[in-house]
Amino acid sequence: MELVESRGQPHRSRSRPAPTFKHAPPQFHQYTIVNKAPNPPYRGAPLWKCSVFYYWWQYLRHNQDYRDTCINGGVGPCARLYRDFGNIYRQTFREWWGVHHYLFAEQPAAAFTRDNHRFGDAAQIVDVQIDVSLGPEAVERSLKELHTQLLFPDRRALHRSAAVYPVARRPVLVNLHRHLAVHKCRLRFPDVPDENIADRMGLNAAEQANGISRSYLQRLGHSTRDIDIELRRAKRKAVQHDLRCARLLIEGVGRGEFPVRTNG
Structure with missing residues (x-):
């Protein structure tokens, strides 16, 4: 094992590894280590939007308490949160991330000194570096997690995050993008009916009732009134669902938790 002392003290490790994240970070530079890229929030999305941390920043910008604090x-x-996140309205996301990415980086007390460790037939010894400044409990926890990674590499995604602000649950970027887009559309058009918001946002509902499609009734020359009523109801329900999710996510991010859709 190599002992590593932080806070500017000399150590025997040649260099610290690049910051690592449990979830994919925004890709501006190839300086991060990512296990697997997530599905994009929408077709053609730039790489820096293909990250839960981009939406963390975006949702926080819509929290009124945080805005007032800034x-x-x-x-x-949100004074406590402000001390970590700062005034997010004065910077682009790229500028903000360059300074604050450490809030989401994993900070293990122990790490492999090489990336290709695994137990082999001839040797069962690995080299580990330890940051002694993080305390014995952190070191013990990190060593246990490293041991689990070696024995069960497929369970890597289940490991507890050591970040200052861990991602609360597995994010689905498509949903995060849609919830926020509907929220922003409602703010822009406060008097527009929900079904019209759904049309603007491209929220589709099944155009059928009792197994009969709207187009089929049109071809037969029958009234589509019942299906139209059901269609409007489905669109309103979809918009209300997205607005409710966006509200809960915005409330949660103001507590330093994301993405959560429960009341604190």
């Missing part, structure tokens, strides 16, 4: 220079209901 306006008051860090004084307000």
